[in-house]
Amino acid sequence: MVWNSFSEFLAMGxxxxxxWGSVAATALVMxxxxxxxxxRQRTLIAxxxxxxxxxxxxxxQAPRSRA
Incomplete structure (x- = not known):
């Protein structure tokens, strides 16, 4: 695809x-x-x-029994 301007590129036909919404959502998740x-690691270690x-x-000390 050929774009004549940056705004056409952003519009993506x-x-x-x-x-761009998909790109933003993917970037946010990553x-x-x-x-x-x-x-989560800090929580588990604590x-x-x-x-x-x-x-x-x-x-x-010796561990308590779990009877």
Whole structure:
């Protein structure tokens, strides 16, 4: 396809809103994914540390039985 101007390029032959909306949505998801993964990792590590502390493993004590 040949565009005579930048505005024609952005319009994408009448499909510009769909094309650029899709590009924006994909870019947003790709930018958020590492942030959300890092946040989830920090949450899981904190949860594991709390569980280990509750079991007494981080203080060197014997774990409590789960009878």
């Amino acid at each position: 009448g499909y510009g809103l769909y094309v 930018a958020l994914e590492p942030v959300l993964l890092a946040r 949860q594991i540390r709390r569980q280990l502390a509750a079991d007494g493993r981080s203080t060197g």
